[in-house]
Amino acid sequence: MTAVIKILGWESEGLRCPDHEVNCCHENGTPYAVSLIQMPNGTGKTTTLTLLRAALSGVLPEDVHAFKKRDFDSNYGSFSLRLLLNELRVTIVMRFDFQRGSVQFKTTRGSGQVEGFDPPAEFKRFLSAEFVNFFVFDGELAQHLLDRRQVHAESVIETLFQINSLRMVADDIRDYWDSKTDRNGATEDKALTRRKNKVAALRERLGQLERAKKHALQLREDLGAEIAKKQQEYQSEIGKEESRDRELTEAQARLDDAAARVDELAADVLDCMRDPQALSSVFARELRDLKVGLDRVKLPEEAAREFFEELAGEDFCICGRPINEHVSVVIRERAQQYLGSDDVSLLNSLKSAIQEAIGDSVDSASNKLSRDNSELGRLVAERQSARTRLKNLRDQASDADPKVKDAAESIVDLERRLQSITEILQQYDDKDESKRDEDTTGILIIKHRLEDAERKAGEIADTLILKNKRDILTKILDKAYNNARRLIIEEICADANRLISAIMPHNDILIDRVDRCLVLGGQEGASAGETLSVAYAFLATLFNRSDHQLPFVVDSPAGPIDLGARPKIGELVPRLTDQFIAFTISSEREGFVPRLKSAAKGDAMFTTIFRREAVSASYVPSDVSRSETRDGVAIIGETFFNQFQLDSEE
C-alpha cells in the first residue's frame, strides 16, 4: 500500500527551544509544498529537529534533562506533532517530566487517544528511528550517509521498495513445508530407505508364497488326476468279476444315500437347535409367559387418534348402530384407553413372533428336535454300516486279485498325499495377523502389509518431493531477493549520479556503490557542501522512485553548499517530495530560497522564530502577523523572513 505522510504542524512548550507553534498548512488545511522556518543559531533548531525525530519514531534520546528550558521553574514540558497519515489525522504528544526524568508518549487517532507511540501498523516501518533519519536530516546525517558505522542505506532501500516481501514469501514457503510434514527426528532419506527395504522384503515374501501356492495347486490337480486314473484302473479290475462289481456298486450307492440323508438331517437339526424353545420346553414356557405378560395391545397413537375423531363425527358406528351426541362423547373419552405410543408396533411384532414360534404347545418344538436327534443317530449308524460293508467288499476284492489290491493301495497313498497338499494349501488362507512377515503364510495378510508399506513409503516419497520443491522455491526467492536489491541499488546509484553531475558538473564526485553506506568514487573525501548535495541527489532518486510520499525535513538545507550550487539544490528540492520543511538561518537564503520558492510554484510558507530577548521590540514592524509566547516570537511572512538578519543569538 502506498503510504502518504504529511506534517501538519507542531507545538512546543516548556522545552529548551522557545515555546512556539508552527502550522505548515494553508487555511484550508492542506500543507504547503515548502515550509521555511528561520531560526537564528542558538534558538533551538537542533532541539526542535530532535523533537520532531522523536515524535516521528517514538524514540527519545536518553538524556531527557537536556530538553529542559533554562532558567525555568516548571518541571514539565510538552511537544505535540500533528500528522496526516494517508487520510487519517494522528497527533503524537510527548509529555516531559524533568523531576522523574521521563517522557510519556500519547497517540491520538481520530477521536481516540491511547498511551504510548502507536501509529497505524502500515506506517510503522517508516516511523522507525533508523528510517526517520532519512527524511528528517541535517548536515551531520548527510555525513553519516557516507559512514558505514552510522547508517544502513541498504535496509532503507529494502524497506522503501519492500524487497523484504520476497523474504516473507520464502518464510511462508518454509512454514507451508513444516505444516505439511511430520518430522520426528529421523531424516526422510533414512525413513524412505527403511520403507523401501520393507516393501522389497514383503514383495519377496509374497512372491515366495504365491509361487508355493501355485505349485501346491498344480500338485493337487495332478494328484486328483492320478487318483481318478487309479480309481478307473481299480474299477476296471473290479469290473472283471461281474457279481462283485454289482455288489460294490450297490454298496457304494447305499453309502452315498446314507451319507446324503445324514447331511440333510444334520443341517435341519443344526437349524432347529438355534431356536431356544426347541432346546428345552422351559425356554418355550418362559417365552409364552413373557407374551402373556405384555400389556394388552394398543393402537399406535399417531395413526389411530384421527380414526376415533372421524368415527365420533359419523352418524353411524362401524357396527351399524347410530352415533348420537352422547355416544360421540363416549367414543372420544374411551379412545384414550386404546391409544398407545408408537412403540406398540414393535411389541405387537414381538408377541406375534413368540406366538408363531411356540404355537399351541410348549413341548412341540423340543419334542421335534428330540425325534430328529434320534433319527440322525440312526442314519449315522446306517452310514457307518454301509461304509463297513463297502470296505469289506473292497478288501475281499483286493485279497482275491493283486491288481485290485495294488490299485487300492495306490489310491489310499494318493489320497493321503492329496490330504497333505490340501492342508498345505489351507496355510495360504491363514488369517493370523500376529506372526512376523517371515513366518506368516497367509497370502492376503502379506498383501495387506505390502499395500500398507507401499502407502507409507509413498507418503515419505511425497514428502521428499515437497522438500525438493521447497528447496527450489526458497533458492529462487533468495536469488530474486539478492538480484532485486542489487538491480535497484545499481539503478538508484546511476540515477543519483546523473543528478550529482547536474548539480556539481565540475566536482568529479559520484556514488560508486551502496555497501551499507554510500561509497563515493573519484575522490577520497567530500566537502560538507558536496556531501549534502550527494545526500540530496541520493534521497531525491530514492524517494522519486518509490510511490510512497514522505515529508522531507532538513536543518540548514543550503548552509554548507557553494553559492554556485545552491540554485540547483533549490530547484531539486521540490522534486524530492511533496512537502519540504527546512530550518534555516539568514545567511543561507542567498541563491537558495528564491529558486526554491520558484520551483515550488510559490506554494511556500515563511516563518521566523526567535527568542523575545534576542531582538528589540522596535526591530519587528508593527504590521506583521505575529504570535508571542512567554519566551518566543514567531513572525509569519516572506518579507520579514527576507529582511531578518540575525544568524546567531549567542
Next chain:
Amino acid sequence: MAIDPKMTEAIEDAVSESGQPTSLATSIVAWVSAITSGKEDPHDPTMAARRADVLYSEALPTIEIEGLT
C-alpha cells in the same frame, strides 16, 4: 505500492535460471504484488498457505523416487 520493475525482473530471471516454468514467476510476482500493494495481509496464514500451495504445485521437482512402482 506497485512492485518495482526490477523486482519483477529479478524474480523472472531467478525462475528462468532454475529451469522452472514461467507460470511460477507469474505466481510469485502476483503474491509479492499483493503484499506490497497492501491488498493482502502478509501475516494472514490462511492466505499465505493458499499462495504457497499454488507455488508448490507449479514448481517442478528435480528428483525422482525409484523403487516404489
